[in-house]
Amino acid sequence: MLAFEYIDDNERLEALVRQYEQADLLVLDTEFVRTRSYYAKLGLIQAYDGQTLALIDPLAVTNLSVFWALLTQPNLIKVLHSCSEDLDVFAHYAQCQPAPLFDSQIGASLAGLGHSLGYAKLVEQLLSVNLDKGESRTDWLKRPLSQAQLDYAANDVYYLYKLYPQLIETLKNQSRLDWVLAESERITQNRLTPVDPEEAYLKVKNAFQLLPKQLACLRDLAKWRLEVAVKRDMAVGFVIKDHALISLSKKQPKSMAQLAKLTDLTEQEKRVHGKKIIEIMSQVSDEFLPEPIDVIALKTGYKSAFKAIKQVLVTQAEAAQVPIELLGSKRHIHEYLRWLWDGKKGDLPLILTGWRANIVGDHLNDIAV
Structure with missing residues (x-):
């Protein structure tokens, strides 16, 4: 059993932060619950600087601002593992992102230890310790915690x-530590920018x-759904499902009687949101209709172009011993193709920047797409 401090009041947290401010390294993790809510419900914060391991209770501490200030302290590197969801938690509660940041899952991937390694697997691989993951389904909002x-x-x-020291040593020997720090910083980008309600329809399946x-109907419905979800702190799917929005946009009911006949909406959705849906549908304008959504996979020549690019990336990923999933995912290939087919206008696609450019180099110039 590890020794730790349970921090459940402001005074103890302030004393802890004063200590952490003197450190060079702070390992962080968060525990949260996100089932029906739009935002994750923060249940616990774990922190360790090598001296004091603290479990911070955000349900008891009333002022976390002093702790959140550590996230942007420039001389304190923050270490997390597979931290995408933690970053969302920080964006909502702290209104900032950790910097400088080292994501150990990215570090393990670029060190050649395996792509998307889970924390327990990485601990087992590097420290020969088998962690008990039996509490992974804990309700972290329930008190007391066992x-x-x-x-x-x-x-x-x-x-x-x-x-962490083993990862750092391996990455330094491979001259890839800067790659990890750059990639860790990249995944923090744009997380403080809320979703534009006007563009919420683009995320509907x-x-x-x-x-x-029909897209104009979907645009207005998706905007309304997102606004309801944020206001009530509900996951958008619990307001109304994607397939129901698509059905509404296609059939465009003009009355409650017509709405009642739609089978893609639940009776509860009709009862709770029916009048508002009809109101929205009646106000959809024929002016300023959205452009059809450009699906790159439907373009002429897409399959052969995608295959050619993917083969180049696979070859270079194998040569550099970097996971192809990290070097160039399907989304990254699409981004490159859009840029290429748009006459190379605008910002360079991701696979032509930073450490990826070191690997890909000019190899993509050798293929005709």
Whole structure:
């Protein structure tokens, strides 16, 4: 059982922060619950500087601002593992992103240890320690937390601190530490920018199937749904499902009677949102219709172009011993193709920047797409 401090009041947190401010390294993790809510519900913060392992109770501490200030302290590197969801938590609660940041999952990937390694697997691989993941389904908002739950949470930062030096040494030997720091910084970008309600329809599954007038309906419905979700802190799918929005946009009911006949909406959705839906549908304008959604996979020559680019990336990824998923995912290839087919206008695509450019180099210039 690891020794830790349970921080549940402002005074103790302030004293802890004063200590952490003197450190060079702070390992972090968060535990949260996100089932029906739009925003994750923060249940616990774990932190370890090599001296004091702290479990911070955000349900008891009333002022976390002093702790959040550590996230942007420039001389304090923040270490997290597979931190995408943690970054969302920080964006919402702290209104900032950790910098400088080292994501150990990215570090392990670029060190050649395996792509998307889970924390327990990485600990086992580098430290020969088998972690008990039995508390992974804990309700972190419930109090009191059991000793087993607290130990589980403490393990998530304790062993990460222990394995960090091994990762750093390997990456320095490979001259890839800068790659990891750059990639870790990249994944923090744009997380403080809220979703534009006017563009929420672009994230609705199968929106590309719709004609301009139908897209206009979807645009207005998706905007309303997002605003409701944020206001009520509900996951958008619990306001109304994607497939229901698509059905509404295609059939465009003008009355409650017509709405009642639609089978893609639940009776509860019709009862709770029916009048508002009809109101929105009645106000959709024929002016300023959205452009049809451009689906790159439907373009002429897409399959052969994608295959050629993917083969180049696979070859270079193997030569550099970098996972292809990290070097150039399907989304990254699409970004490159759009840029290429648009006459190379605008910002360079990701695979032609930073450490990826070191690997890909001019190899993509050798193919005709």
